[in-house]
Amino acid sequence: MKNLRFSITLGFVITTIVSFSQTVDWQYFKMNGNECQIFITKGNSRIIVPANCFWLNGKPYQGPLTLAFKEYKDQADFIFGDLTLRYEVNGKLNTLQSGGMFEIDIKTESAKTLSFAPKKTVVVKFAIEPKFDVAGLEPYYFDPVTKNWIKNTRFGKTKESNQPISDNQSDLWQDDPLVAQFNRDPEWNGDNVDCYTIQVVDRKNPNQTIDTLICPQGYNPLDSRYNSYLSDQAFKTMQIDKMGLFNYDKIFNDENNVPMFVKLKTKDGKPFELTDRLYVVYKVTNSVIYYTKEELAEKFSLLPRNDIKIFVYNADGRISRVPDSFWKNFDARLMRGKTIELPFETLKLARLTKEEFAKYAGL
Amino acid sequence: MNKAIIFIAFIVSFSKANAQSPALALEDMKHYRIQLDNRSNRHLMGVPKQLLDGYCKGIYKAYYPKAVFNEVNFGDFLSHFRWGEPVLNETVLCGDDYCSNIAYNELFSRFNMYLDYYEHNFYNNQTARMERKVEFVQLVYSIDVAGKLYIFKGPLFRLDEIEKTILVKNDSNNAEPQSIKYTFELARFYSVEITDKDLKTKEKRTNQEDNFQEH
Numbered sequence: 207m208k209n210l211r212f213s214i215t216l217g218f219v220i221t222t223i224v225s226f227s228q229t230v231d232w233q234y235f236k237m238n239g240n241e242c243q244i245f246i247t248k249g250n251s252r253i254i255v256p257a258n259c260f261w262l263n264g265k266p267y268q269g270p271l272t273l274a275f276k277e278y279k280d281q282a283d284f285i286f287g288d289l290t291l292r293y294e295v296n297g298k299l300n301t302l303q304s305g306g307m308f309e310i311d312i313k314t315e316s317a318k319t320l321s322f323a324p325k326k327t328v329v330v331k332f333a334i335e336p337k338f339d340v341a342g343l344e345p346y347y348f349d350p351v352t353k354n355w356i357k358n359t360r361f362g363k364t365k366e367s368n369q370p371i372s373d374n375q376s377d378l379w380q381d382d383p384l385v386a387q388f389n390r391d392p393e394w395n396g397d398n399v400d401c402y403t404i405q406v407v408d409r410k411n412p413n414q415t416i417d418t419l420i421c422p423q424g425y426n427p428l429d430s431r432y433n434s435y436l437s438d439q440a441f442k443t444m445q446i447d448k449m450g451l452f453n454y455d456k457i458f459n460d461e462n463n464v465p466m467f468v469k470l471k472t473k474d475g476k477p478f479e480l481t482d483r484l485y486v487v488y489k490v491t492n493s494v495i496y497y498t499k500e501e502l503a504e505k506f507s508l509l510p511r512n513d514i515k516i517f518v519y520n521a522d523g524r525i526s527r528v529p530d531s532f533w534k535n536f537d538a539r540l541m542r543g544k545t546i547e548l549p550f551e552t553l554k555l556a557r558l559t560k561e562e563f564a565k566y567a568g569l
Numbered sequence: 570m571n572k573a574i575i576f577i578a579f580i581v582s583f584s585k586a587n588a589q590s591p592a593l594a595l596e597d598m599k600h601y602r603i604q605l606d607n608r609s610n611r612h613l614m615g616v617p618k619q620l621l622d623g624y625c626k627g628i629y630k631a632y633y634p635k636a637v638f639n640e641v642n643f644g645d646f647l648s649h650f651r652w653g654e655p656v657l658n659e660t661v662l663c664g665d666d667y668c669s670n671i672a673y674n675e676l677f678s679r680f681n682m683y684l685d686y687y688e689h690n691f692y693n694n695q696t697a698r699m700e701r702k703v704e705f706v707q708l709v710y711s712i713d714v715a716g717k718l719y720i721f722k723g724p725l726f727r728l729d730e731i732e733k734t735i736l737v738k739n740d741s742n743n744a745e746p747q748s749i750k751y752t753f754e755l756a757r758f759y760s761v762e763i764t765d766k767d768l769k770t771k772e773k774r775t776n777q778e779d780n781f782q783e784h
Binding site for chain 1: 638650
């Protein structure tokens, strides 16, 4: 009887953990190795696979293969995917600000791992969430051995390349065509707008594309039909020659961080026990900062911003968050070296979808 | 013992003389512009197209003019110049041909008028001479609107990354194509300096350098 009760309890625990362990789904694309294919993902990214791109056991492979792809677009995806944005370089621990990540794995039909042929690359044109599209995002690769991100550029390990840089394109270029003032073409009277139709991925049914009518507004001689589409969807390009996890990233500028001490309590004033990571997210920046219980006592800090979200996400489905009302009169600049008491309210959800999680966490 | 000291001193002085100069900012270099349809420069006409094709394919890396150690993503380059990827209901070429999509043609053609470059002038202790080294080549976007030419400086390419594969061919003779490095070393073109000298920090720019011969 005791064994039966134990088994039922264990089964319940496992079921609970499994049901709350949200993950980002793999997407699968099939092709032959001797073909060239462009795949459109559910997130509207493009994967361009050239012909004869892969090898099996040191020889060219032209047979059937499956390309598995995961897209991580925002903070909720990073948390559900258990992905870190910590980046250590030149002895300094940084946090990365992401334009999105993807994971790619390509195998034969019999699940044998393929390698890339010499000088061949798969091009991923990642459809970035427009609200997270900032300047200066560069390619990173997650080293599965060291568990650290590696900046995949020529100067990726240098000090000069690992400084925070502006989010604004205009700060990084000498000239900015976006703000240029043009003399209007005297023959253009504002009429005769050239409308055209493009196909975009249907967000309700990602397996289909739908026609969308584009009618350019305003006047700028630099505009093109491609630019009008761009305003709806921008892409970041990366050439990859190995399997794994990749990121379009930049160093999160946290030089204005205010160090402070922190105490956690429940809404009714009792001590709040931290059983998992405490997440700090700035809503308009695509990054996730976390603290373990030990780190919380040593190096907690906040940026003086008004889009702070702090929460704890437990594997059993509980989310504890600092309510938005707490931040209304909070000014991090006044808290340097002082102790902040964070009140947590907890919600227990029967089943947690990404949307529910994002909504409750305030993302 | 003395021999050892002399040897070490020699090694130190040799390595100092050959040490790379500290990273210079763009404003500390001389900035030149090549007009590509000039009769003396026509052999360079194909360079912007070669750069853009290679950039699109990921062969060449482009850098931000104000952050020369940070790469410009090709997507950011497109959006900076108000462009985008080919739309899906057009014929989209696959694989290595993706960059030949007609969607790019008009944009790429707007870089055909000028080519800029930046060179670093320095005094070489070993040769006791002023020397020059081209560090960056820069694409320049130009567009004629209602009779007025608008020019926008584009991304930078490091010469040492493109020198072996960007080839320059003189259509007026049957000579073998030359590397772009060789062309720039010999300054086989006509260019004008357009750098605003006031932008350069005084301590890095000397009178001697200012008097250095222009091309």
